Amino acid sequence: MSFRSVAIDGPAGAGKSTLARRLAGELGFLYVDTGAIYRTVALAVLRAGEDPSREDQVVPLLDGLDIRMGYGSDGVQRMYLSGEDVSAAIREHPISGAASQISAIPAVRDFLLDFQRKQAREHDVVMDGRDIGTVVLPGADVKIFLTAAPEARAKRRLLELEQRGQEADFDRVLQDIKERDWKDEHRDIAPLKQAEDAALLDTTGLNLEQSCDRLLSLVKEKIAL
């Protein structure tokens, strides 16, 4: 039996996870947030007291890592590190930068490749990340490159942080986003870029409902539901 897949790539804060989760719900597919997997590796590296930018410190940890993914009764993806539910811990601020650093290490990407592909071998999936359409699932039925202007993404991120009761400053958030974009786009291996056969969806100036509608119609053009 062959399963269907939707690959959604794009920069941080473009709304990928919210939209991908909604889309997966509409289609009845499993939602796989691959950023969460990279974040879990980053957390393990920080907890081990190692430097996430140092390949020589990160690579020796990989073999001993016990990372699992599961789904709660609410259908939301959860990440486990050595059996501990770290779904909340991986969302804390220092993890974003560390995840970006470890994701530039080729051995980390190799290590996670099969973990991600396995999900698509076993389920219909909507998978989001940076290299899903280009590297992880080059044969995906639908590929979407989801983006928005950095300022629009920073505004959304600020709102998210405020809703969680965390203080944040617009300029700092914007700078973080730009730095992460630069790193993700310029790394040597699997950089963030639009696959040639991906449809571009720019959500600058669109609200969530409008973005969702556009996404769903792009997907329906390619996949018979």
Ligand code: DC
């Ligand atoms: O989507 P996110 O912010 O949770 O991802 C965290 C980091 O992980 C991001 O800076 C880049 C990296 N990442 C990646 O390199 N490839 C993926 N498929 C997903 C995430």
